Amino acid sequence: MTEPPLLALRGVSKRFGAVQALKDVDLEVHKGQVVALLGDNGAGKSTLIKVISGVDPPDKGVIEWEGRAVQIRTPRIAQRLGIATVYQDLALCDDLDVAANLFLGRERRSPGARGRLFRAMDDGGMRREARGQLDTLGIRVPDVRAPVASLSAGQRQSVAISRALLGHPKAVLLDEPTAALGIAQAGHVLDLVEELREQGIGVLLISHNLGDVKAVADEAAVLRLGCNNGFFHVPTSPQDRIFSAIVGATGNS
Known part of the structure; x- marks a missing residue:
């Protein structure tokens, strides 16, 4: 069939x-x-x-x-x-770093202090996952802590596509x-x-x-x-x- x-x-x-x-x-x-x-x-x-x-x-x-x-x-x-969409304007935040842009709107919280109303962002975990995601796709970004504004146009496009893929x-x-x-x-x-x-x-x-x-x-x-x-x-x-x-x-x- x-x-x-x-x-x-x-x-x-x-x-x-x-x-x-x-x-x-x-x-x-x-x-x-x-x-x-x-x-x-x-x-x-x-x-x-x-x-x-x-x-x-x-x-x-x-x-x-x-x-x-x-x-x-x-x-x-x-x-x-x-269904994931990457629009032509990319919708990236220039002042945020690469990892923060990848996880924008679905930030990871620190696993510690479970049950607390306010928990710190798991910055380290997000950066590791971001680095792994970019490496898997062969995307060359010098540092996931670099602000998106510092990237080339091609790198910015690649980051936007990578962000779309985080939701599988x-x-x-x-x-x-x-x-x-x-x-x-x-x-x-x-x-x-x-x-x-x-x-x-x-x-x-x-x-x-x-x-x-x-x-x-x-x-x-x-x-x-x-x-x-x-x-x-x-x-x-x-x-x-x-x-x-x-x-x-x-x-x-």
């Missing part, structure tokens, strides 16, 4: 006042699969990410998670299901993770995407860079004006066919 998609959207639509942001959108992401979400500015990519992550629930349509219909009305529900998600949504990065830094982020796939995590990758898509994606879904405009098997699809779908040529499968 064929395993159902990890995540599936069936006829999802979203309107903001007079603006139809998404119309009858379909999408599937399987375990251990990287799906690129492509489209020009205003195509609906960011809206779709917000729908899946619970920020802006759909007006109609069905979202399926591991083969069953679910309602993702809040980001907390998405997180409980196993089954799917990760990445919004333009290589935007404004140099070639070497972008390459390392793409290596991280490959690592997520090897761990069996489903990845939905928004990108404008078709070179990055060709490098890591298994499938690509193109949106145009809020609608599906093509699905492509990336390894066998010519780049010009994908580009044509992005800019408005007839959709392809």
Whole structure:
């Protein structure tokens, strides 16, 4: 029996006042699969990410998670299901160190003095766990006690992805993770995407860079004006066919 998609959207639509942001959108992401979400500015990519992550629930349509219909009305529900999102702005706190950013919102308390109302942060434990997490992913950060403001753009992106993985998600949504990065830094982020796939995590990758898509994606879904405009098997699809779908040529499968 064929395993159902990890995540599936069936006829999802979203309107903001007079603006139809998404119309009858379909999408599937399987375990251990990287799906690129492509489209020009205003195509609906960011809206779709917000729908899946619970920020802006759909007006109609069905979202399926591991083969069953679910309602993702809040980001907390998405997180409980196993969906992690890394937005383009990364949402890192520059004044906090790397370890504190990784554990922001889920800080570890000291194991001592159990039962006390107020317990100190387990800074040492968080730093050790942060170092282990980064080492496992091959993320090179000089010191987990360094403030995030001191890191390069590529290191900051890697820290944001690492933070998303602390919750052991089954799917990760990445919004333009290589935007404004140099070639070497972008390459390392793409290596991280490959690592997520090897761990069996489903990845939905928004990108404008078709070179990055060709490098890591298994499938690509193109949106145009809020609608599906093509699905492509990336390894066998010519780049010009994908580009044509992005800019408005007839959709392809």
